[in-house]
Amino acid sequence: MSRIAQFARFSAKPGRGTEVVEALEEAFLAAESEPGTQVYAIHVQPDDPNVVWMYELYESEQAQRSHSGSQATAALRAAVGELLDEPLTVTRGAVHHEFGLPGA
Structure with missing residues (x-):
């Protein structure tokens, strides 16, 4: 069974990036207790604080x-819907090669 990585890009309206991060932090708390969630990382793009990236890793597709x-x-x-300047993008992929990740 292959692990699944998920990348999401949140492009906030000007000045709303912090609010997107706050909404993601709420989801972070829930993700900590989800079985099979191995990594949930929130990243703010250094050159644009209104662009927030999220990386997630799951033990399986299920x-x-x-x-x-x-x-x-x-x-x-629902929380980020009004905050975004463009549609949320999510990309998923099966982990092919890795090192340094939990369970690797």
Whole structure:
């Protein structure tokens, strides 16, 4: 069974990046207790504080689907909806090669 990585890009309206981060921090707290969630990292783009990236790692496709269908994820999408300047982009991939990640 392959682990699934997920990358999300949140492009906030001017001056709203901090609010996006705050919404992600709420989701972070929920993700900590989700079975199968191995990494949940929030990154602010250094040259543009209104662009926030999130990296997630799940032990399986089932764990990723469970997370994406959770109430916490629905609440996050609702919370950031009005804050974004462009649609949220999410990309998923099966982990192919790795080192330094949990369980590697």
